[in-house]
Amino acid sequence: MTSAYILTLSCPDRTGIVHAVSGFLLERNGNIEEAAQYYDAGTGLFFMRVRFACTDHSEAALREQLAGFAEGFGMTVQLHAAEQPMKTVILVSKEGHCLNDLLFRWKSGLLAIDVRAIVSNHRDFYQLAASYNVPFHHIPVTAATKAQGEARQMEIIEAEGAELVVLARYMQILSNDLCVKLNGRAINIHHSFLPSFKGAKPYYQAHDRGVKLIGATAHYVTADLDEGPIIEQDVARADHTDTVEDLTARGRDTESQVLARAVKWHSEHRVVMNGHKTVVFK
Structure with a gap:
């Protein structure tokens, strides 16, 4: 054969x-x-x-x-x-649009991944996980329990043999130690066109600046917050009549598409590191 x-x-x-x-x-x-x-x-x-x-x-x-x-x-x-799907663990918080999109694309045969587990610091998506027959792990994270929570996350990642970890709107900052352990195999979706509007509430920042374009960025996770090598970006139009809620709603589609493309290219081994940048063979 x-x-x-x-x-x-x-x-x-x-x-x-x-x-x-x-x-x-x-x-x-x-x-x-x-x-x-x-x-x-x-x-x-x-x-x-x-x-x-x-x-x-x-x-x-x-x-x-x-x-x-x-x-x-x-x-x-x-x-x-080439034909081996990439074992993947997805981390998510309370925004489920990226998770839902990835699961649908995976089951539709559009992504070369094998989703082995979903990990969340909230319980919101256990039923969604069950509908796709994917194990769901609820790991609450507080300042006092962060170290233990990350240790449990890493146990799951290693037990599933995950080659890829996707932060599908997982709204927790990973520790430096976990970033090092996941170096080159963890992808985050940031709901902004980096390097603009890093950190929390980028749509609020964008609205405050009156931007005419909003965007999303998929990048590898590093210890430097929102500064990892960029894999994919895209934008959507905005104007002066848009509220923060309008920008947030419009941005969800962009986030889902950008993350899906980044996951697809990574799982097909089309992304090669070039220092703090990437080469993407599309």
Whole structure:
């Protein structure tokens, strides 16, 4: 049976990288099905994503051989089974539009994820979770119980083998320690077009400034609040007649769409880190 894989890599740019990667796969009877590459002149780094099919070598063998190949180029490489859905845990508070949208897209086969659990500091969405047959974990969070609550969250994430954690309007600031543990695999949706209007109540901030565009930003979670590498953004029009409630209602659709695109691209291994930025092979 043909096995499909996705290879992503980054390394200092030099001539012959695409030729070498193609040759590596050809020598192993690999058939390239999709390929994209990008050179960042600012950093001098080269990025590439390749989807290929290979029947002659196991995933373990390919990984071992790639390690030796990458060493000669100073490459950072990752290999993933293309058809394997990404195990995912979703965190949510009391706003459920992003959660509801992700669950619908997942069950409709539109996202390459496997939602293993939903974790919330409120009980509001236990019935929604049950309707999708997803385990629901209520973990209240207060200043006094934050450490214990995060420890329990991490237990669930590890027990489910989650490769991705989605903060679908989870309105709690994660500790530095948890941010480090989830580095590169936690995506947050911020209801603002970052870097504008960071922190709490961005729609109130936007309304106060009389903005003509409101937006949403999906980004990786880091210890620096709302400053992680950005994956996707979008905007919606606003005008002087809009109330805060109008902006909030209109923003929900934008938030859901932006988060869904970010989750889709991450789960399809289309996002590669480039320092504090990302390269997204759409």
